[in-house]
Amino acid sequence: xxxxxxxxxxxxxxxxxxxxxxxxxxxxxxxxxxxxxxxxxxxxxxxxxxxxxxxxxxxxxxxxxxxxxxxxxxxxxxxxxxxxxxxxxxxxxxxxxxxxxxxxxxxxxxxxxxxxxxxxxxxxxxxxxxxxxxxxxxxxxxxxxxxxxxxxxxxxxxxxxxxxxxxxxxxxxxxxxxxxxxxxxxxxxxxxxxxxxxxxxxxxxxxxxxxxxxxxxxxxxxxxxxxxxxxxxxxxxxxxxxxxxxxxxxxxxxxxxxxxxxxxxxxxxxxxxxxxx
Amino acid sequence: xxxxxxxxxxxxxxxxxxxxxxxxxxxxxxxxxxxxxxxxxxxxxxxxxxxxxxxxxxxxxxxxxxxxxxxxxxxxxxxxxxxxxxxxxxxxxxxxxxxxxxxxxxxxxxxxxxxxxxxxxxxxxxxxxxxxxxxxxxxxxxxxxxxxxxxxxxxxxxxxxxxxxxxxxxxxxxxxxxxxxxxxxxxxxxxxxxxxxxxxxxxxxxxxxxxxxxxxxxxxxxxxxxxxx
Numbered sequence: 001x002x003x004x005x006x007x008x009x010x011x012x013x014x015x016x017x018x019x020x021x022x023x024x025x026x027x028x029x030x031x032x033x034x035x036x037x038x039x040x041x042x043x044x045x046x047x048x049x050x051x052x053x054x055x056x057x058x059x060x061x062x063x064x065x066x067x068x069x070x071x072x073x074x075x076x077x078x079x080x081x082x083x084x085x086x087x088x089x090x091x092x093x094x095x096x097x098x099x100x101x102x103x104x105x106x107x108x109x110x111x112x113x114x115x116x117x118x119x120x121x122x123x124x125x126x127x128x129x130x131x132x133x134x135x136x137x138x139x140x141x142x143x144x145x146x147x148x149x150x151x152x153x154x155x156x157x158x159x160x161x162x163x164x165x166x167x168x169x170x171x172x173x174x175x176x177x178x179x180x181x182x183x184x185x186x187x188x189x190x191x192x193x194x195x196x197x198x199x200x201x202x203x204x205x206x207x208x209x210x211x212x213x214x215x216x217x218x219x220x221x222x223x224x225x226x227x228x229x230x231x232x233x234x235x236x237x238x239x240x241x242x243x244x245x246x247x248x249x250x251x252x253x254x255x256x257x258x259x260x261x262x263x264x265x266x267x268x269x270x271x272x273x274x275x276x277x
Numbered sequence: 278x279x280x281x282x283x284x285x286x287x288x289x290x291x292x293x294x295x296x297x298x299x300x301x302x303x304x305x306x307x308x309x310x311x312x313x314x315x316x317x318x319x320x321x322x323x324x325x326x327x328x329x330x331x332x333x334x335x336x337x338x339x340x341x342x343x344x345x346x347x348x349x350x351x352x353x354x355x356x357x358x359x360x361x362x363x364x365x366x367x368x369x370x371x372x373x374x375x376x377x378x379x380x381x382x383x384x385x386x387x388x389x390x391x392x393x394x395x396x397x398x399x400x401x402x403x404x405x406x407x408x409x410x411x412x413x414x415x416x417x418x419x420x421x422x423x424x425x426x427x428x429x430x431x432x433x434x435x436x437x438x439x440x441x442x443x444x445x446x447x448x449x450x451x452x453x454x455x456x457x458x459x460x461x462x463x464x465x466x467x468x469x470x471x472x473x474x475x476x477x478x479x480x481x482x483x484x485x486x487x488x489x490x491x492x493x494x495x496x497x498x499x500x501x502x503x504x505x506x
Contacts, residue, residue: 272330
């Protein structure tokens with residue numbers, strides 16, 4: 001049943017994303033040509049358009065997830081959602097999973113767009129081979145990419161937990177404002193609650209997490225202005241870091257704790273206090 | 278099948294339901310009657326798990342309101358619950374996927390009978406078309422309990438007859454059919470029993486034949502007497 005719920009939630013929300021994803025990817029293809037070959041005003045417009053659509057993707061993703069929760073759970077569509085023959089837990093879980101899926105999809109689309117644009121840029125440049133050689137030297141031979149990849153692997157679980165946390169946090173706030181406790185000014189209360197709770201959670205986090213999860217070693221780096229390429233190569237090859245595993249685990253544990261507490265809250269709100277108008 | 282004990286529901290200081298006790302058995306068409314604001318929709322929403330902040334005990338087929346009861350109940354709300362972006366076909370696909378008792382062939386027959394186009398988007402349907410489409414979806418389930426909230430409330434008299442015929446021809450006779458209405462005269466002929474709700478309290482729960490024998494009046498006449506302003 002969970003798979004079916006996820007499928008129908010994805011079908012219901014896909015329309016909000018496809019247009020903007022397609023627009024961004026098309027712009028990723030067109031913008032490099034315009035920037036390299038077009039008149040100055042078009043170059044400026046292209047750069048602004050790319051950043052504009054990028055910003056729009058972030059906003060659309062956030063709004064779509066809010067709409068997924070508010071519309072499908074607590075508006076007139078909730079009459080159908082909550083009368084489907086599934087448990088409350090399963091219904092909520094599908095919404096959280098779909099929220100996470102769209103966030104990941106937006107992230108991947110942005111990266112895909114960046115990859116497309118940079119590839120076009122490189123192939124269009126007359127000094128293409130030189131650029132490629134420099135990139136290989138700087139990022140691959142220096143070992144920088146490998147180190148960066150290892151670092152992102154270490155932080156992948158934390159990133160996933162943070163993503164789930166942010167989606168559950170939104171669901172918590174939206175569910176709260178749809179309980180019998182809140183009769184008026186639901187949107188305003190939701191916004192205040194969201195930012196207020198964020199501050200509280202930040203305060204709790206900084207109280208428990210006092211050290212940085214990663215220390216980047218920059219002691220051996222000396223910049224030589226006469227040979228910036230060599231300097232950059234040396235900096236990237238000497239790029240070194242130490243991960244404070246205890247801090248990373250503590251950060252994950254804290255995020256998981258918030259997710260668990262908010263999940264308990266959401267279930268209580270729905271099972272005991274929910275009022276669909 | 279449906280057992281309600283000591284049900285109370287407040288909206289702030291307003292009491293919507295007061296000590297409601299009901300026991301509903303299968304094989305009957307039950308009219309849930311009362312004027313606007315008497316608590317009919319509140320009671321129905323509680324039975325369907327849409328209002329969960331209440332006091333009292335509800336059992337449906339021996340279990341609390343939840344996934345089991347929702348699988349048994351085919352519910353028609355008093356408003357559109359289908360998303361505007363959906364076409365009729367998408368709604369049918371959803372019902373077919375989610376409800377094991379959904380009978381697609383019956384749905385197709387009903388679409389023909391009600392002159393509805395399943396390829397049309399919900400948002401382009403008129404209010405009456407949406408109501409008929411939702412009714413077709415709800416009546417295409419072979420459910421144990423049908424709960425219809427004001428199914429003839431927003432339609433013209435000609436369409437009322439069509440809707441009532443659709444309900445009667447398609448419901449499962451061994452089920453409970455609970456219909457809320459304030460338009461008693463149009464619908465009383467199909468009721469086996471009626472519940473009168475007044476200001477959140479059950480004023481009367483009786484078989485229609487017994488009522489007629491006891492009072493020598495139609496349900497509509499009795500309703501007007503009980504709810505006289």
